[in-house]
Amino acid sequence: MSAPSRWKYFADGIIKENPVLILMIGLCPTLATSVSARDALGMAAAVTFVLVGSNVVVSLIRKVVPGSVRIPIFIIIISTFVTIIDYVLQAYQPALYRVLGVFVPLIVVNCIILGRAEAFAYGHGVFDSLLDALGKSAGYALVMLVMGSIREIFAAGTWFGVAVTPAWFRSAPVLFMIFPPGAFFLIGILKGIVNRLTAGKV
Amino acid sequence: MLQSKTWIVVSLVLTCVIAAVALSQVYAVTKPVIDGQAADALKASLSEVLPGAADFVELEPGVVWSAKDAAGDRVGIVFKVTPRGYGGPITVVVGVDTTGRIAGLGVGSDMKETPGLGQKAREAWFRDQFRGKSETEVALKRDNGTLDAISAATITSRAVTNGVREGMADYIHYLTSK
Amino acid sequence: MNPAKILMGAFLVNNIILMRFIGLCPFFGVSTSLETSFGMSAAVLFVMMLAAWVSWLLYHLLLVPTGLVFLRTAVFILVIAGLVQFVEMVLKKYMRGLYSALGIYLPLITTNCAILGVTFLNIDYRFNLLQSTLFAVGTALGFALAIILFAAIRERLEDSPISPSFKGYPIAFVGASLVSLAFLGFTSLFGISL
Numbered sequence: 001m002s003a004p005s006r007w008k009y010f011a012d013g014i015i016k017e018n019p020v021l022i023l024m025i026g027l028c029p030t031l032a033t034s035v036s037a038r039d040a041l042g043m044a045a046a047v048t049f050v051l052v053g054s055n056v057v058v059s060l061i062r063k064v065v066p067g068s069v070r071i072p073i074f075i076i077i078i079s080t081f082v083t084i085i086d087y088v089l090q091a092y093q094p095a096l097y098r099v100l101g102v103f104v105p106l107i108v109v110n111c112i113i114l115g116r117a118e119a120f121a122y123g124h125g126v127f128d129s130l131l132d133a134l135g136k137s138a139g140y141a142l143v144m145l146v147m148g149s150i151r152e153i154f155a156a157g158t159w160f161g162v163a164v165t166p167a168w169f170r171s172a173p174v175l176f177m178i179f180p181p182g183a184f185f186l187i188g189i190l191k192g193i194v195n196r197l198t199a200g201k202v
Numbered sequence: 203m204l205q206s207k208t209w210i211v212v213s214l215v216l217t218c219v220i221a222a223v224a225l226s227q228v229y230a231v232t233k234p235v236i237d238g239q240a241a242d243a244l245k246a247s248l249s250e251v252l253p254g255a256a257d258f259v260e261l262e263p264g265v266v267w268s269a270k271d272a273a274g275d276r277v278g279i280v281f282k283v284t285p286r287g288y289g290g291p292i293t294v295v296v297g298v299d300t301t302g303r304i305a306g307l308g309v310g311s312d313m314k315e316t317p318g319l320g321q322k323a324r325e326a327w328f329r330d331q332f333r334g335k336s337e338t339e340v341a342l343k344r345d346n347g348t349l350d351a352i353s354a355a356t357i358t359s360r361a362v363t364n365g366v367r368e369g370m371a372d373y374i375h376y377l378t379s380k
Numbered sequence: 381m382n383p384a385k386i387l388m389g390a391f392l393v394n395n396i397i398l399m400r401f402i403g404l405c406p407f408f409g410v411s412t413s414l415e416t417s418f419g420m421s422a423a424v425l426f427v428m429m430l431a432a433w434v435s436w437l438l439y440h441l442l443l444v445p446t447g448l449v450f451l452r453t454a455v456f457i458l459v460i461a462g463l464v465q466f467v468e469m470v471l472k473k474y475m476r477g478l479y480s481a482l483g484i485y486l487p488l489i490t491t492n493c494a495i496l497g498v499t500f501l502n503i504d505y506r507f508n509l510l511q512s513t514l515f516a517v518g519t520a521l522g523f524a525l526a527i528i529l530f531a532a533i534r535e536r537l538e539d540s541p542i543s544p545s546f547k548g549y550p551i552a553f554v555g556a557s558l559v560s561l562a563f564l565g566f567t568s569l570f571g572i573s574l
Contacts, residue, residue: 025405066209075454084224105496187553189554195549
């Protein structure tokens with residue numbers, strides 16, 4: 001394959017096949033952990049670790065794994081990576097771990113991961129699978145960053161913990177954004193915008 | 203051969219074994235770190251509720267500690283209670299000085315509450331109310347006591363308050379013993 | 381903890397979909413029609429209870445005593461996958477009607493965050509077996525309530541004039557936001573706080 005089309009695997013994941021806004025998968029943790037920019041990126045990092053790990057391993061074994069039991073084997077592989085990041089976060093990033101809570105182990109049922117393993121890594125080489133994973137992760141991180149930032153700025157007036165709004169704004173925070181309704185509302189608006197921008201192009 | 207029954211079974215078993223081995227290694231490496239953090243966090247939370255304390259001696263495992271200051275004099279006791287708040291067990295650490303009054307109160311981070319309302323039990327104003335109170339004074343105003351509850355979090359407020367009072371009743375004897 | 385509080389809490393105040401965000405994929409995927417919503421809810425109730433029991437038992441009777449706690453993520457998800465397969469087989473054989481009614485929703489339950497979520501939360505909250513059961517039932521009922529309410533709304537939305545970019549998911553999310561706002565009002569219902 002020529003070089004330009006290889007990078008397509010990476011680039012697609014960011015906009016054209018953005019997992020959250022285009023493919024509409026992996027929504028649960030997106031809404032729950034995007035309460036602040038830093039936590040959102042933390043979650044994206046955890047997902048990246050698992051996605052890259054599982055895509056690469058699945059791709060490595062794709063020629064020898066028996067088709068009929070491939071899903072259970074993929075699940076075991078994914079849960080291994082999830083458990084690894086679970087304990088690593090617990091040990092070295094306890095504050096982030098407390099925020100992400102039950103959503104760390106829930107990464108194992110994150111549709112993005114099993115979806116990419118089955119739809120892509122199972123049928124492509126290791127390097128391509130790596131690119132695909134990185135691309136989807138980047139796309140995911142982008143959405144998380146946007147949502148986390150908007151929610152943090154509205155609800156706390158800060159960005160990554162640094163005050164970016166005038167004091168009068170921060171004294172009357174828009175708590176709506178931190179609570180569930182705000183998250184649903186925000187992603188609805190974002191998806192509406194994305195639909196508008198991609199109308200006719202996709 | 204790749205689709206044969208034997209390979210199916212073998213590949214499944216092999217995957218499980220490799221996964222289990224990898225995970226046990228990761229666990230072995232991270233568990234000590236996690237436990238160490240827990241120990242440090244414990245010491246920090248105990249010191250926070252009893253200013254001046256430097257050393258803690260466990261009287262009942264995980265429940266009561268006797269506290270001494272740097273000079274070796276007894277400064278009080280610290281006990282931990284875990285009343286059930288709405289969202290689950292809440293860890294409350296209470297420091298009681300030698301006069302039998304509360305020196306400080308800390309609400310642990312075991313609470314798995316939805317962010318926002320449930321976490322209010324950790325708010326400074328609620329916890330500060332407890333300072334200087336003796337056992338009989340520890341109750342919500344609506345329960346004939348002296349403390350205000352957190353609005354929209356009555357269950358949690360009451361759970362914490364009653365848990366603290368019961369803890370004082372149970373452990374205050376340690377102040378004068380040993 | 382008061383059994384009624386566990387049940388009501390899981391059902392309304394801390395509704396798994398609208399307040400905890402767990403179980404969103406089926407929420408948006410299945411709620412396009414009332415009929416499928418009922419079907420999915422029934423399947424979820426059944427599997428969630430079974431999964432809660434089996435995972436709780438495995439965790440407390442096997443993983444904890446043998447010090448293999450770190451295997452819980454893998455074990456729980458495999459239990460759920462296995463349960464779903466098993467339920468599918470049993471239904472196919474003994475309750476064909478229900479089996480065809482549920483159709484594709486049964487296998488979809490495996491990746492339902494709500495089921496796995498409940499198994500983990502039962503451990504985190506240190507529930508005993510009875511409390512876990514109540515929590516699972518309350519959660520499944522809450523799931524059903526959210527999905528059915530939402531399906532009813534979406535069916536109405538089908539006939540409403542909405543700008544093309546907002547048709548489908550966007551308006552669905554905004555709708556969910558409003559339902560979630562309503563559920564936020566359940567805070568401190570019966571004295572249960574968030």
